[in-house]
Amino acid sequence: MLRQIIGVVLCLLPWFAAAQEPAQSEPLVVDIISSENFSQRYQTFLQGKNPLELNDFHPITQGSHIELVEMVLLQQALYLGGETRKVEFRAKPSVNLMEYSDLIAGDSLLLARSVWHEDIINYSGSLYISEPVVRVGEYEAGLYVSKLNVALHDLPAERLDQISVVANPRWQVDWHALNNIKLNIISFIGPWETMLDMVENQIADAMLVNFSVSENLTMTFLDRDYVPINNLKVLLPDSRHFVVSKRHPDGARVYAALNKGLHILRERGVIERALRQSGFINSRVMHWQAINQHMLPTTLWGHK
Structure with missing residues (x-):
């Protein structure tokens, strides 16, 4: 058995x-x-x-x-x-x-x-x-402005407090990064496309966007072009x-x-x-100034 x-x-x-x-x-x-x-x-x-x-x-x-x-x-x-x-x-x-x-x-x-x-x-x-x-420390983004807003294309870091950036407070990492930079934030909870419209119509000056893969970093949406402020980048600390x-x-x-x-x-x-x-x-923004470098752990500073 x-x-x-x-x-x-x-x-x-x-x-x-x-x-x-x-x-x-x-x-x-x-x-x-x-x-x-x-x-x-x-x-x-x-x-x-x-x-x-x-x-x-x-x-x-x-x-x-x-x-x-x-x-x-x-x-x-x-x-x-x-x-x-x-x-x-x-x-x-x-x-x-x-x-x-x-x-x-x-x-x-x-x-x-x-x-x-x-x-x-x-x-x-x-x-x-x-x-x-x-x-x-690997996620980097640019402050994108309308290509038509030529006056902002080469804005130096010390004048960032003169511009406004539209941001969604629900995007916590973006929100924290921007709040560690001396600039003016316009809080907006809504579609990403509407935020781009605000930049295009200069209701806001800029929007934080990960860098485009195009040769000149230009981002095109609905036949409208947006470019990052030259030589400035934001590190997303997460x-x-x-x-x-x-x-x-x-x-x-x-x-x-x-x-x-x-x-x-x-x-x-x-x-x-x-x-x-x-x-x-x-690689095109490798040597751009990271305007919120202080948010990263000090052990990461050496390779930036």
Whole structure:
């Protein structure tokens, strides 16, 4: 009888093990911003290549590029960490607003883009926080003004207290950075596009925007051009991370694979190369004056 029981148990072990693993035929669903243009730019960026084999991150599309790079890095990290299911990006309206309620509830697994550590630190009981994709001190932005507002193009740092910058107080990292600079802040809670309209119509003089990947750093939106104030940059004093739901059934497994893979990518230099090739760490502003350098830990000052 004992031999029969042992035999039955041994037969059932593979079934129990398989039950603990997600079916390989099922995709790993990742939330992404709801934007047809955004999805189109991702496919254009890939140019038909397998994202797991991509090693050239130079931009070939207009607009912000970091989101596209992160979609690729996310897939490569998961695969290197042992999560071999195919990733399927699905648009979700809540991602546009950067809400975390679906992740906290376990209705979503993870986001396709990184988020500021400061924004999610209070949710650490419900969310796994990955190794940093963007480290403290690597995120730099410019004070963008209308190209038509020529008088501000070469404004020196000592005259920043004469201009106004529109900012959303809900963007905590931007808000803290700007509040550590002697300038005038116009608080505005609303669409990013409306803030650009305010700059175009000179209701506000400038807006904090990560540097464009164009050759001359010009950002074009709706056929209107915006340029950064020359030789001045703002450091965003925080790190960015992927987040995974702790309440989702796959959360712990996916988080472990993601963190392992990110560590491998960091050691191989892939993450830094991707950030530099994509223009996110922009060589064109390497020697520009960081007007809020004092906000960074002193251990980082040497490499800036």
